[in-house]
Amino acid sequence: MSPGRYFRKVLRAVSRDKMKQGRRALRMDDRRYVATKHSCPSCGKPVDDGDLAVNLFVCPHCGHHYRISALERIKTLMDGGEISEFSADVQPVNPIDFPEYTEKLRQAQEKTGIDEAITTGVGRIEGRQAAFALMSFKFLGGSMGSVVGERLARAMLYAADQAMPCIIFTASGGARMQEGIFSLMQMAKTSHTAALLAEAGQPLIVVLTDPTTGGVTASFAMLGDITLAEPNALIGFAGPRVIEGTIRQKLPAGFQRAEFQKDKGFVDAVVPRSELRSTLAYLIDVHSRGGAKP
Amino acid sequence: MSPGRYFRKVLRAVSRDKMKQGRRALRMDDRRYVATKHSCPSCGKPVDDGDLAVNLFVCPHCGHHYRISALERIKTLMDGGEISEFSADVQPVNPIDFPEYTEKLRQAQEKTGIDEAITTGVGRIEGRQAAFALMSFKFLGGSMGSVVGERLARAMLYAADQAMPCIIFTASGGARMQEGIFSLMQMAKTSHTAALLAEAGQPLIVVLTDPTTGGVTASFAMLGDITLAEPNALIGFAGPRVIEGTIRQKLPAGFQRAEFQKDKGFVDAVVPRSELRSTLAYLIDVHSRGGAKP
Amino acid sequence: MKAEELRSKLQELQELALRENIDIGADINRLADKLAGGDETAWRRVELARHQDRPTALQYIDLMSDRYLELHGDRTFGDDPALVGGIATIGGVHFTFLGHQKGHNMKENLHRNYGMAHPEGYRKALRLARQAERFRRPILTIIDTSGAFPGLASEERGIGEAIARNLREFSVLRTPIICVVVGEGGSGGALGIGVGDRVYMLENSVYSVISPEGFASILLRDAKKAQQAAGLMKMTAPDLKGFGIIDDIIPEPVGGAQSDHQQIAGRVRQTVLAAYQELARKRPDQLLRDRSARLLSLGRFTEKPVGRQSSLLSRLFGGGS
Amino acid sequence: MKAEELRSKLQELQELALRENIDIGADINRLADKLAGGDETAWRRVELARHQDRPTALQYIDLMSDRYLELHGDRTFGDDPALVGGIATIGGVHFTFLGHQKGHNMKENLHRNYGMAHPEGYRKALRLARQAERFRRPILTIIDTSGAFPGLASEERGIGEAIARNLREFSVLRTPIICVVVGEGGSGGALGIGVGDRVYMLENSVYSVISPEGFASILLRDAKKAQQAAGLMKMTAPDLKGFGIIDDIIPEPVGGAQSDHQQIAGRVRQTVLAAYQELARKRPDQLLRDRSARLLSLGRFTEKPVGRQSSLLSRLFGGGS
């Protein structure tokens, strides 16, 4: 891969863009966590909501890793529980005039308290800075439309320009079909910015979380220099039901899970949430200043 | 792969070398082909020796491609039935003082009428020039020792320097074990010159013939930009008997044959001997002058 | 009823034109579109795009080229008959071609897996594309698939990774890439050889994020509403031209591409060679910058404070989409 | 008989030295060699090289590094437990490490396939090596295999191609590569991660074109003559040092590397870091030129008219081997 120097212009322009991007500190409103109980979706045992947040949203009984949104990820991963968000102004439209899409977006925003299926910004882990992109499955199934693509593209180009790693947490059911062909094209766009990031010599670190399927899996999610996954995360292109429809039989247990994908060669390491901060900090260190100094 | 400009020095040096390489025209002595008959090793039907040479050493009854030596290849493939041979002065020694190796070499030379398991030189096909390296299985099983490695290296570097394709016909049982570790290291040497050839922008075209196994398969034989194979040629790293020893059962029919290797993704096309000249001429054309001119 | 009658009249007209060798295909098709209206037009095109007599990738290559040589294998696992590739000399220019390969009948389709490729198909494509870059051959891709194969083996060997890697690598290959959607442009499987400097669609081809059937079953919760879905999805060549996703539409012969292979192959050849002439004039850095701009401009959104649609592209290269 | 007696005395001496923590291992080993004579010495080393208590690749990495992270998979087909890799920080330097991984017992060896890798192992190695180049990490390879796995699946997925590609790519990677043969250096399977700027062998390791058993069965026509073959093949560290194939020999503790993991890991660490300091001073072009010279110089032959041994190298770089 040798795109030459043409990408410099891209980076310079993004750098200019950064100046007016209206960054804002983003952190979770902790008041939502009241001490009520629910049953763990994996083991069924009673779990206290408040305890769960403290325990990184991992079931204290069985170790089940709950699906978490960008805000919860920020709270549990980042130094100070916050990031400096950018691209917040980038907001969805209805590009193919799909019936009720605008209304559906508004409802999702109201219901989830987040504005799109991805949140991007700069943050720190154990003092090390990186650009982050955090997907939220609960926002329309983490589907990738134009906003997800644009925010991802900007996050990668920002990392390239500012010489820092880009760390992406994926969680997606696939393309935002209501945006038609535009949603498909986000695969090409985000994969291209991954190439530009590589050209700039900065690492793309991907953390696959449950679930990561469809167009996201067939683009940036599989383009990490380092690819980590949370335990038991479902990772695939075609979803299990689609495959079962093709082969007309049930899938074997564990198929497409993180551990399976590691055996099949697509995941570097399965990392429990409790070890994520330490592992990511080491990886940022390793890739700092272009590598080795004795 | 970007070794930079360091290889220029290599090429310049080889270019100087070329001046004193004592090239000589090499062609087969046709008198050896007297009109006697034998049975085709594949179909068992009677074949006339003289007819066989005219028919490109392909059985007129069943299409069986006979194993042929460098001299027979030159006769049937090259314009005028000859090449301008180089590196003829490069001759074997006994590097690890292996008992009776020197004697064995002498016997092989006497018996086969060729001096080593490879013959290299410049020749033409339908008027197009290329550097050629032609292996002879009948010379100690086409085994690769220091001379095979050095002649191959020079052929590739010559092609790189003179801006022409390098076309290799393989036929080998593997490493020349009598040369010990030196025979293993020819794999590294020839693979490296394949990298230098690629760096120079010239194609490596490999034609796999029966049989190609062992260290040759794990080096230059598998490094062609274009990889052709003769029908039914046996191609593999471990030989069939070694594998049968490992798995303790008979191999399936067709295993490791040219058509199998095409299905497995390692051969671009299986080309009958009758179509080789035309196919190679097209491939030389396609790769001339750095590609497309409208 | 009235539409039905008009359509049968049109059919007669088409057949007449075909018999008399008058090229009025594009006009007739446009007329038919107008008569049919949204959903119906789209669905008619889906059916035409899937017509089993349409020329396949290798037929296009055969009809377009002076000589060609198919090359096989991904050098890792296998050779995928559903995605073919090789070298073709078209109008004196040596191209590396890649294409989804469907069959014309059941037997061929079983061999070709209905043009639904496995990972090794995309990896073969990448191998040949890199070879093209190394030897400075332009690349021609012929897109015709309902999608990558959604099966067990395909997933096990990383169909997602294979497509993703192609998207990244094709986006920065230092050689011109020309893509033509000749039938179905289905989802990531189509895009896997669909990133290029020029993208064309045949008049009756379609290009979409998912099949109309899939779309209907997921978003309309009824797989039988595929016809309606086809309209909602905006997947026809004119739709995509309107969105600025493709460069141009290649008109088909009367009745569709299947009715005159020679003619449509000639038009594709003409379009591809003209595009190549244009692209060959660009220096590699310019080629890549333009491709980059094209890719970065994909997507529609708003930036609230400014109150207008915008994209990275407009700020980067001063253009806009 | 006399040799037997002497050896038992030596054994006592070794044990004493070990107990008293006196480092006389290398001297004792040399003494043992002299007493034993050719074939026997070589065979003793083959046995030591295969000793199942010798440290494995991951043990070396664990003992040598401040921190490390194993990375998995070839991104195409699978992850091979017989060939491991990852990132290790050794003396503050971030290395990409690669190594054949054997087990210490039957269960581990079944999982690790006795350190005999499949194609996906070599492809993982290449993936990580390219990553190392991209992020300017030096590469450390730990060689310990009787050979690539000669099985059905290994052949089907192109073990020959996988090794060949590594040989080519490693020969031109723009980052320092340091190789250490710690046990068995068997054939192409060893060489598949054995092309580098510095190659070291542990004192009792071996490196050869084929196993002594294979050599015996083919050239001596009797698989049981492995001991004799080991001598004929010239496969010990001193042999290879004498041939100029390796750079240096790392002395083992008394009795062999298995008797003191900590100590041998410390020596390997020291050697690797010293080599890295040297290589890090070279500009990339110089590094590659030197590696190229090393590779082109491999082989011994004569050029008749001049009547002396010669190689490409002597004419290219003015040196000679």
Ligand SMILES: [Zn+2]
């Ligand atoms: Zn639980």
Ligand SMILES: [Zn+2]
């Ligand atoms: Zn016959």
